[in-house]
Amino acid sequence: MEKRLLQIKDVVLLQHPFIFLFVLALSFIVMDPFELSPVGGHDFKPVKNDIAPYKQVMGSWPWDNLSRLGQGNLEFKDDIFGPESLEFDNLGRGPYAGLADGRVVRWMGQDLGWETFATVTRNWSEELCAQGVDSTTKKQWTVESKCGRPLGLRFDRKSGNLYIADAYYGLLVVGPKGGLATPLATEADDKPILFANDLDIHHNGSIFFTDTSKRYNRVNHFFILVEGEATGRLLRYDPLTKTTHVVLEHLAFPNGVQLSKDHSFLLFTETTNCRIIKYFLEGPKSGKTEVVANLPGFPDNIRINENGDFWVAIDCCRTPMQEMFIHHPWLRSVYFRLPIPMRYLARFAGMRMYTMIALLNDKGKIVEVLEDKKGDVMKLVSEVKEVNGKLWIGTVAHNQIATLPYPLQSH
Numbered sequence: 001m002e003k004r005l006l007q008i009k010d011v012v013l014l015q016h017p018f019i020f021l022f023v024l025a026l027s028f029i030v031m032d033p034f035e036l037s038p039v040g041g042h043d044f045k046p047v048k049n050d051i052a053p054y055k056q057v058m059g060s061w062p063w064d065n066l067s068r069l070g071q072g073n074l075e076f077k078d079d080i081f082g083p084e085s086l087e088f089d090n091l092g093r094g095p096y097a098g099l100a101d102g103r104v105v106r107w108m109g110q111d112l113g114w115e116t117f118a119t120v121t122r123n124w125s126e127e128l129c130a131q132g133v134d135s136t137t138k139k140q141w142t143v144e145s146k147c148g149r150p151l152g153l154r155f156d157r158k159s160g161n162l163y164i165a166d167a168y169y170g171l172l173v174v175g176p177k178g179g180l181a182t183p184l185a186t187e188a189d190d191k192p193i194l195f196a197n198d199l200d201i202h203h204n205g206s207i208f209f210t211d212t213s214k215r216y217n218r219v220n221h222f223f224i225l226v227e228g229e230a231t232g233r234l235l236r237y238d239p240l241t242k243t244t245h246v247v248l249e250h251l252a253f254p255n256g257v258q259l260s261k262d263h264s265f266l267l268f269t270e271t272t273n274c275r276i277i278k279y280f281l282e283g284p285k286s287g288k289t290e291v292v293a294n295l296p297g298f299p300d301n302i303r304i305n306e307n308g309d310f311w312v313a314i315d316c317c318r319t320p321m322q323e324m325f326i327h328h329p330w331l332r333s334v335y336f337r338l339p340i341p342m343r344y345l346a347r348f349a350g351m352r353m354y355t356m357i358a359l360l361n362d363k364g365k366i367v368e369v370l371e372d373k374k375g376d377v378m379k380l381v382s383e384v385k386e387v388n389g390k391l392w393i394g395t396v397a398h399n400q401i402a403t404l405p406y407p408l409q410s411h
């Protein structure tokens with residue numbers, strides 16, 4: 001039986017050179033001996049994700065068909081480079097922003113413009129790191145780990161110190177006058193913090209922050225998404241003992257962190273799984289987690305407003321093709337080994353991103369959704385900060401900040 005089958009196969013392959021070539025090409029692709037594919041040189045191991053069903057999430061989402069985020073304004077165009085996180089100090093000065101060139105900068109008003117407020121490494125220099133509008137392009141990738149990439153910013157309201165989650169330098173702090181930041185945490189549980197992403201400060205001084213992956217750094221973040229790997233952690237730095245503790249692990253791209261108004265729980269985003277998770281700090285569920293919202297796209301930072309509601313920045317949307325990939329890791333194994341640049345592979349997979357922001361209450365109920373379906377204002381969004389009737393919207397990939405009066409003025 002075996003033998004006959006083999007003979008049939010041989011005959012088929014020889015009589016149909018096309019099939020033979022196809023099989024050969026396929027094995028070439030899968031083995032990628034010359035590392036031509038985007039995953040070449042990486043230990044690429046796609047796994048299944050724990051993600052809510054596509055149809056269910058997309059079907060029940062309250063879409064903003066008026067695309068009202070398109071009413072926003074673009075500010076500081078080409079004068080600020082990939083401002084992922086935005087913050088204001090105790091005196092209301094700012095925004096402060098963490099840039100793609102490794103600096104934390106502060107807006108000093110029309111006359112003075114942006115000034116450098118802090119750096120995360122002694123090695124930061126203008127010659128090496130400051131590439132202007134090119135900082136948000138591939139050109140920065142080779143120097144990014146040397147220059148730093150501050151992704152999460154928070155002022156401690158009591159001390160006026162600024163805490164920074166930097167993708168390469170971990171958790172750091174800098175005084176109210178700025179300068180070179182001091183590292184606080186670079187490893188946890190004997191594992192280096194490979195990709196610190198965001199933080200928030202508990203009123204007892206503890207700092208909760210995310211370490212997105214143990215396997216890929218920020219430059220390689222796309223692999224975390226397509227592989228679906230879940231080696232991310234939620235960490236807690238204790239300032240009294242100067243120690244860092246693992247709070248949660250096995251997370252799939254943990255990203256933004258936000259404590260609730262009364263600090264009885266925190267929310268964090270899990271980007272790969274398109275969802276927001278609640279971690280209870282008090283009460284009967286203390287130490288437990290719960291999914292509070294499944295989103296139609298990939299969430300980044302999350303920030304509370306005066307009412308205690310949460311703004312989440314979402315790169316939208318999930319696609320049917322992605323759904324198929326999620327359920328069949330082997331498909332990703334083949335597809336992302338095609339010797340074609342990642343941006344084309346991503347586009348073929350339907351991953352054309354646009355911006356959505358959503359406001360959730362403390363029960364996880366969506367109370368507002370604003371979209372920019374045509375990508376007029378922003379194609380990629382990283383954080384929404386509501387301050388005095390205005391939304392400040394950061395982006396990791398573009399050279400601008402978007403703003404929008406909120407609540408929206410009706411026309």
Ligand SMILES: *[C@@H]1O[C@H](CO)[C@@H](O)[C@H](O)[C@H]1NC(C)=O
Nearest residue numbers: 058059061062063064065066
């Ligand atoms: C928005 O558009 C979708 C799809 O076109 C439709 O199903 C939905 O009912 C619309 N929602 C509103 C509030 O008009």
Ligand SMILES: *[C@@H]1O[C@H](CO)[C@@H](O)[C@H](O)[C@H]1NC(C)=O
Nearest residue numbers: 120121122123124145146147
């Ligand atoms: C600064 O650069 C030197 C030389 O490349 C390197 O050995 C050192 O580790 C760097 N220091 C920091 C804090 O990154």
Ligand SMILES: *[C@@H]1O[C@H](CO)[C@@H](O)[C@H](O)[C@H]1NC(C)=O
Nearest residue numbers: 202204205206236240281282
């Ligand atoms: C601060 O609060 C966190 C969260 O409840 C807790 O894990 C930590 O032990 C507290 N730290 C102190 C010093 O009480």
